[in-house]
Amino acid sequence: MNFNDLNISDEIKSSINQMGFDKLTPIQKLTIPKTLGGSDLIGQAQTGSGKTLAFGIPVVEKIFTPDRSPQAIILCPTRELCMQVAGEIEKIASEIKKFKVLAVYGGQPIGKQTRVLKKGVHVIVGTPGRVIDHIERGNLDLIGIEMVVLDEADEMLEMGFRQDIELILTKTPPQRQTLLFSATIPDEIKQIAQKYQKNPKFVKVSDKRDNLPKITQYAFKCNIKDKFEGLTRLIDAYDVRLALIFCNTKKSVDYVAKHLKKQDFSVDSLHGDMTQKTRDRVMNRFKNGNISILVATDVAARGLDIDNVDVIVNYDVPQNHDDYVHRIGRTARAGKTGLAFVLVSKDEINRFNTIKNANSTKIIEKELPTPKQIRNIKNRQTLKSAEVIIKNENLEEYIDVIKEYSSNKDYLIVAASLLKMMREN
Structure with a gap:
């Protein structure tokens, strides 16, 4: 099925075409017709499956632009995801004239958001806390809401937003349409669905996404005290240019980032205890390539969409397979290939085996590279760089110097000494 087959306006079809999309992803194919038909829905799908368009197209299709009051509200766990979703909407x-969407989140002056709200907005994309702030200040009335979307619902619940979400839902009309999208479906989500949805359709898209086979996955078993050294060996051995390292706790994030900095790696960290201003600064540095390694927790990395991440490292084994798939899906974006590593200590073996058995593609177990292997790899990388210079640059001046200096010496020995000098300085 492609987007022209959908019962949507020509303006939306044209916009989707300009965005470069043709065929629907599985989650879009299974949910958009149901949502356009008015059904409440629970969609289980991973990040990268195309779910923003899955709910975004029906949201836009159902907006009546002459009415300048909010008609749809999308709740997201983080500021970054709010901005990303609002941009997609x-x-x-x-191509729809006078259509207005506003992202509301903490860390931005509330006055600016208030002024835009008072001028009239059709779609609100917000974090639960800031949405409630606007409701309590009288800036936002949800009486005209016809559609509510809970995006990354499991993450919002994990971050403690359940009470806020339920309060917002009670402020919307009972006849509204409610869409819930989540990577996992824990009991809390089932309870919210039962309480606030009307006979929802349940749709699950399997983890066997198109990009997963393009990710080569390796597991390295090691003692917990050797994990950090193992991490640095992997970074050296695989010539990492842009890497995302996942840890299970903020304490682990701080430890890894601190010790990588001590070894002069270009690194920064991201976790939920940081101020929004700090998180924005770190995200921008990583997106702009000013740092090559970002160490983060799962929640902090939600909404992080970078096309050129070479390597994902699971410094800690994730809690479950869904989290594993979500993490490694941050590489091999936009048709590229990628690498995913997981470091497994003895107390994580059972959890790792559960993930490995559930995985749709093979996780290859390997030994960590030895210091000697890393030296050999680095030597080959230096020689590859030399090959590029040989092909593309004029070396006559340098050849003359070598000839003059090496009249009684073996060229091979001179080259070896130069390589040693380069590698050790």
Whole structure:
């Protein structure tokens, strides 16, 4: 099925075409017709499956633009995801005149958001806390809401937003349409669905996404005290340019980032205890390539969408397979290939085996590279760089110097000494 087959406006079809999309992803194919038909829905799908368009297209299709009051609200766990979702909604609606969408989140002056709200907005994309702030200040009335979307619902619950979400839902009309998207479906989500949805359709897209086979996955078993050294060996051995390292706790994030900095790696960290201003600064540095390694927790990395991440490292084994798939899906974006590593200590073996058995593609177990192997790899990388210079640059001046200096010496010995000098300085 492609987007032209959907019962949506020509303006939206044109916008989707300009965005470069043709065929629907599985989650879009299974949910959009149901949502356009008015059904409540629970969609289980991983990040990268195309779920933003899955709910974004029906949201935009159902907006009546002459009415300038909010008609749809999308709740997201983080500021980053709010901005990303709002940007996608704007693209979908780019050919619809006077269509207004607003992202509301903490860390931005509330006055600016208030002024935009008072001018009239069709779609609100917000974090639960800031949405409630606007409701309590009288800036936001949800009486006209016809559609509510809970995006990354499991993460919002994990971050403690359940009470906020339920309060927002009670402020919307009972006849609203409610869509719930989540990577996992824990009991809390089932309880919210039972309480606030009307006979929802349940749709699950398997983890066997198109990009997973493009990710080569390796596991390295090691003692817990050797994990950090193992991490640095992997970074050296695989010539990492842009890497995302996942840890299970903020304490682990701080430890890894601190010790990588001590070894002069270009690194920064991201976790939920940081101020929004600090998180924005770190995210921008990583997106712009000013740092090559970002160490983060799962929640902090939600909404992080970088096309050129070479390597994902699971410094800690994730809690379950869904989290594993979500993490490694941050590489091999936009048709590229990628690497995913997991470091497994003895007390994590059972959890790792559960993930490995559930995985749709093979996780290859390997030994960590030895210091000697890393030296050999680095030597070969230096010689590859030399090959590029040989092909592309004029070396006559340097050849003359070598000839003059090496009249009684073996060229091979001179080359070896130069390589040693380069590698050790």
